[in-house]
Amino acid sequence: MLDSEARLLLDLMDKAVQDGRPKLSSLPHKVGRQAVDKMSEDSEAEPPEVGDVADGAFAGPGGEIRFRCYRPLGSAAGPLATLIYYHGGGFVIGSIETHDSTCRRLANKSRCQVISIDYRLAPEHPFPAATDDGVAAFRHIRDNASSFEVDAARIAVGGDSAGGNIAAVVCQACRDKGEKTPAFQMLIYPATDSSRESGSRKEFADGYFLTKELMDWFSKAYVPAGVDLADLRLSPLLAKDLAGLPPAFVLTAGYDPLRDEGRAYVNRLIDAGIKTTYVNYPGTIHGFFSLTRFLRQGLKANDEAAAVLAAQFGT
Secondary structure (H helix, E strand, O other): OOOHHHHHHHHHHHHHHHOOOOOHHHOOHHHHHHHHHHHHHHHOOOOOOOOEEEEEEEEEOOEEEEEEEEEOOOOOOOOEEEEEEEOOOOOOOOOOHHHHHHHHHHHHHHOOEEEEEEOOOOOOOOOOHHHHHHHHHHHHHHHOHHHHOEEEEEEEEEEEOHHHHHHHHHHHHHHHOOOOOOOEEEEEOOOOOOOOOOHHHHHOOOOOOOOHHHHHHHHHHHOOOOOOOOOOOOOHHHOOOOOOOOOEEEEEEEEOOOHHHHHHHHHHHHHOOOOEEEEEEEEEEOOOOOOOOOOHHHHHHHHHHHHHHHHHHOO
16 A cells, blocks of 8 residues: 555645646756756755765766765764765756755765765766766776775665666676676666566556656657667666676665566576565655655665665674
């Protein structure tokens, strides 16, 4: 059954559309991004104080990649276990700002540093720009760990939705190149298969925040015509072998079109012998991990993800 808080939020969203607010999927991508990013910032719980926040940038494959570092409250100077975080938003919307409170909470609760990555967005920068930036960001931080005060032996990657896709792709790309992979992956309702319609994509195609219409709007902006949707950077679930990937934490939501492909990725990780922690929040919707002003389940999920990360790294 859908949680009462999720039901109320969905009803409020429906009422806003009835009162004349345009659907995101009806807007040009640039216009929609501005409106929804502000709404997303306002939908996070109040940002908690952290030990330190610092913005910066480094060279990426398509120009500068901006980032924001969060050190947990009370942390001492020196290298810390670190989570490199990729925000969600269908590769079209979202930013460092939209996930600021979430990253602060993850830092404090895990006792790890969090580095949030502002990768390029479509349609200005179509596939594979986002994943190219995601992989480049991990490699740069891994290879320059001391300058970021990062414990090179304890680097995780993580993200929600599109960001979860990027985190999974980073792990596969580094493994396939024979490079040092992340030590852990945190996948929050990740998009893992763009090539097929799972049961949950069909069941929750309309009425649960992330609709088929909205996913098509994202896809049209991000994926150029003629691109093979089975490309592993769009569909990491289709990789022939998941052996050799880092331990994982995977979270899904019960009323989310992406639920089944997230669970399918879990099953494949487990079958490949990868230590995997899986949790499904059955009564809530896609996006709840950052809709924390309205959905208390999101705060609980933030804390659970941070606790798993802390246990992994002994923080």
